[in-house]
Amino acid sequence: MNVHQLRRVPLVAKWPVTPCRRASTKTPRPPKPSPKSSKPVAIKRRQATPPRQPPTLQSTQPESPKAETPKQGHGIPPRALTFLGISALTISTYCGYLYASYTREVSKAQTLDVPRDVSDRYNTTAATFDADVELSEKAMGLGKKRRDLVRQAHGNVLEVSCGTGRNLPFYELGERRGTDADGRAAVLGCRSVTFVDLSPQMVAITKEKFEKLYPAFPAVFKACDAGAVSPSDLQRSGVKNGEPVYFDTIVQTMGLCSMPDPAATLRHLGSVTEPKGGRILLLEHGRSYYDWLNRILDNLAPAHADRHGCWWNRDIGEIVRESGLEIVEEKRWHLGTTWRYVLRPKQAQKP
Template sequence: MSDNQPRPRAGSQPNFWEKHAVPRIIKFACSQPAVMKDRSEVVPKAKGHVLELGCGGGINLQFYDRTKIDKLTGLDPSAELLDYTRSEAQDRGFDMEILNGIGEAMPFEPDSFDTILTTFTLCSVQDGKQVLNEMRRVLKPGGKILFLEHGRAPDKGPEKWQQRIEPMWKHIAGGCHLHRPVSKLFTAEGFALQEEGGHYAPKTPRWLGWMEFGEARPL
């Protein structure tokens, strides 16, 4: 599941399921207790001018350490999920710039952000390598990426189930990929990982429950 809902293919419009059901499913699934615990440990590490990639739903707003935040900007392609974000920001009195857009073509100048936060978003982007290239472009020198994602399980049994289920799962869950190797994607694109970790979420099927988290910095 993902905080971020992928854009429709060029020339197409979201169908009823994508427009109305998927945002609600995403918001519910990404707010479960085990997920919220992981968020509470990752999000407070953000500081400076922060970009939250896949901010739809506004779920992370409760976890930011506002004493560390100079400015918060959010980017997401789902208009429906951004409505949730605006409502949540207003309810919490959070002054936040909220933009509709995709990670593959971020509408920001180079060297704009001290921190990029991505939670349960990289699973559903269309081009992971391009998104990481854009992250590198908009990060300030010395900037960091904080990530909390679900991805390819390290054990053969759950991984095989991920491969079997993923084709159907993507249609149900807004383009979410179960089998993307998140940490390896970062290292393959020239990022160094710090404080990297992972675990299976409790009370969750292992093919769905592998969580990876850490900090990535461009080399």
């Protein structure tokens, strides 16, 4: 066979060419079914990832997978421990000082021979009395208790053991019509006031204070024993001649502790108090509810009475019962050492 006679065959086979489709006319081809399964396969769409935020200062430091738990301690800063230690040392030192002072005063008090009547001590302490008791009375709130008691005074008023006039700012001088604590119509305020005390020096101080506070209001001042107040003294306080001599209100604050016979004094005061509506108002200090505190008062009583003219360990409740007066009101504060009484004359029982 001759080689030249062979037909030339093109090297590239001519395949049928399909026309090209534009991009706008392209349609997605359906997925070919898998030969292994006849079920259609769901196409998962990619979720849009959120935009990345700029790293913060905290994210710059890598976090450890497991944070170490701090060790638990007492939780008190060293400075607080130091302060507590110094405070405890100071308190213990002060308590030791008080105990040493107490034992020294007790041993000294046992050697004193103090008379029952120590009222003459106020003649020497009158000038400094207000300064001596001011701090303690403020700490105990006695100013408010004095005010609440004295505000009940009305009519013709007698204050015994007036001292240096520490009750003067609380008086309502001048009568006026109003209502009492029970809401009934009554005459309030003081018609007249009389002040007595065993110490002339204290009466003089009271008079000077009163004239500064109430220069236009007349009052009576006298240095005498409250247990011997006579009707003639009462008549000078504004009571008309020929009328029964009685006081509508008698006030006494911190006075039973210095009287030689306090029960007898209260009985006498009851005899000059108006029998029906009269009242005796007392604010006193004395024995406590507790035996341990009473032992302290008893141990220091002689030294305190010799220095200040006050027996602070007297049983005020027993004194009131011995007087025979009728108790209208009784209150106690400060572990029972502060006593408040509203008394009146014993009412005669009807047959």
